Amino acid sequence: MEKAWIEILRRSLKTDQLSVSEGDLYRHGHDESSHSAHEPEAVCFPESAQDVQTVLGIARTYGLSVTPFGSGSGLEGQSIPLKGGISLNFERMNQVIKFSPEDLLVTVGPGMTRLQLNSIINRHGLYFPIDPGADATIGGMVATNASGTTAVRYGAMRDQLLDLEIVLADGTVMHTGTKAKKSSSGYNMTGLFAGSEGTLGIITEITLKLHGIPEHTIAASCTFATPRECAEAAHMILLSGIPVMRMEFVDALSIRQVNTYGGYSLPEKHSLFFEFANMKKAAEEEALLAEELLRDMGCENWKVASGSEERALVWRARHEMAYAFRHQPGVSVTGGDVCVPISKLPDMIDYARELIAGSGLEGGILGHIGDGNFHTLIMYDAKDPSQQLAAETVNEKLAFQAIALEGTCTGEHGVGLGKMKFQEAEHGAAVPVMKSMKQLLDPGNLLNPGKIFA
Template identity: 50%
Template sequence: MPYSQIKQQLLTFLAAEQVSDNDIIRTQHGQDESYHEPALPDLVVFPRTTTEVSEILKLADTYKVPVIPFGRGSSLEGHIIPYDGGISIDFNEMNAILAIEPENLLVKVQPGVTRMQLNQALKKHGLFFSVDPGADATLGGMAATNASGTTAVRYGVMRDQVRDLEVVLANGEVIHTGNSAAKSSSGLHLNGLFVGSEGILGCITELTLRVYGIPEHEVAGRAVFASTDVAVQAVTAIKQAGIPIGRVEFVDPASIRAVNHYSDTEYPEQPTLFLEFHGNEAGLQQDIDFATEILQDFGCDQIQFEKDTAARNQLWNARHNLAYAFIHANPGKKLMSTDVCVPINELANAIEFARKELEAMNLIGGITGHVGDGNFHAILMFDLQDAEEMARAKAYNKKIVEFALAVGGTCTGEHGVGVGKMEYQQQEHGNALAVMKAIKLALDPNNILNPNKLI
């Protein structure tokens, strides 16, 4: 059926402003923050209720029209790019915080709520939502990609926060994947199945999430080392000592150089750890003192802690603005941010390998990572119009992924698969990939949900 007719059918249950075939709107929904080639959807719809999402999917399934869920477009592996055309479902109008339950440490939200919007609402209850991927992404999108970030070392990733999801399946059926209880031994773990499924199994229309009490005190620190190896070893020792660290990030010298230029800081251009400790005042000081001893045992050249909120924010802004620092320093080039995750005992080797290959392949970039959980990122800058340079960037990405897989790691710790990491799925999962495909076929027999992504 032509999309003009599908549009007319959509308009039988959606308002005129909820359906668009405008070229500008389609362009906005045809790209994400990645380097992957854009492609336009045929239509963009803006549902406001679960019932509307259900009706959209029923219509799409009947006519075998691709459907691509869309949050803020901040993904990094082409997840939301509609290479097969179809309908882009933009969830930004489903942005209500439905319930805050301080006594249960739970919230219930629609998928278009962003993490900053949620944290603003939680603040007056003395609560916060822990997952911080950097971008102000929607919670639906964060669940779809199993987002992570700087605080995962203490609080876990998105999958650890989800108690229940309301999901609309390909045929329009609405299901719940969990409940509000703290634990359950009943049935298969559907939360774990749908979180990280990148829109290929269903559309998330509601989330019940864990939240946490805002720590009484937070202290940020910066520790400078002579080498990557000892910096990573120091982090491992801190974790082994049982110190409840809130964040710990590694930043390599090239990235520190970019940060200094962009943020007007004067940090030593050496391997550096950015750390943060959360807790009550008395216990926190003990943690900091113990961590300082460990850092010094590993030959830390310089340690500086910041208790003042403004100084602490400046420290973390430098880390969070790292991508913008590289973009600012390389006008005309496109950013590629890729990530892998390896066992902690392989992390130093993996980072050193990534750094040496970056230099050997004559690419501009830096290495940074959530070293507390073995996840690191390579940030590359290259010219999209230079086919040879782009080929080198992709070859570099392949090298670090294959290194990670060879030591028992994964091709992506938090960015997700999308289209950028699909070629590594067989190598990583083996026969389990066939199980994933069977689940996809069972839930989406007409392959309308974000086709040709993830698997």
């Protein structure tokens, strides 16, 4: 017999906006992480803020948890509905609500993906630069404060936001900002909800800054004998003031992994990947200066992509690195996501390499070395508890070391389930303040319970 609240949801929404099918429940019970799946009891597909208000009203009445779901590409279990309840899938709220190219602004629904957005705005000479690799939804990217390969120039999602429309747990609809490029008025509510992982309110509209497409782009790569040399070289590029668009580190094991996975022929050595984007002459000069600096530091295999197709191939290979590890039969993968001050990066990468070697497991190191953020991808047999413990111990030690160096346990993946245990160490006296915000905005603990804080 169907639960009473499901029948009320069915009557309150359009027929196709509610699903309790086995396939939909399964799809919304997990993400790309290694965290255990947990299915919701129902999936709703809102088409407006009013639909979200309706769902939240029923959730309050019956004490149901509500967990937002974007594309399921998260890596820390944020969209896993631990308490069952309702999963809110925003795939139908994927429209451009207002596009103002003259103001370099666009307002979109949370279900629009970054590739969908760029396909619309690119024809106007504009683009949205935040690129986490996966074709994540804009709402999910806001919820986790995602960043990615372009963070060295453009920062994270929080840096690209002007206004959010939020539906609070009590049904109130509020806006966190304006369409102005800056403001000194009131508290920074936009920044508060960016990275809140659906625990404080439900995002229903997002206003983003846009940027002009650079006239000319050059991709290049090189190799070094050790990961530490890669980190030191990246540090030198930043100190030189060269305005790189992307600067990525990938260790030799990860290169070998993606070559096997995607049929690429990248040199299987510790590598740096670069992208320079500017006016044509400026981009060429930046690439030339970078080459001179890197050759002085002992780089090998310097190569500039010969055209747009080769450039796209290089970055496709970079984006497939994580999938090359994760999508192997019989293998589970756990990953760290630390970020430290740039000067501490060489020591942190050395420390990560030592920890992985000491664990007896195979693992790669890669990441957005231009902003101090790197990832570990450690493979283990999920049926062997000792291997799983060894992999998790590596990431735990890395996180605490990053915090000790005045960094963070997560540069871009978010807290979700996996990083809760580091919050006290990283935030100290700020944790009770954060918890009080949660209590104020969601006193019934209905919104994505069990995330960020235990």
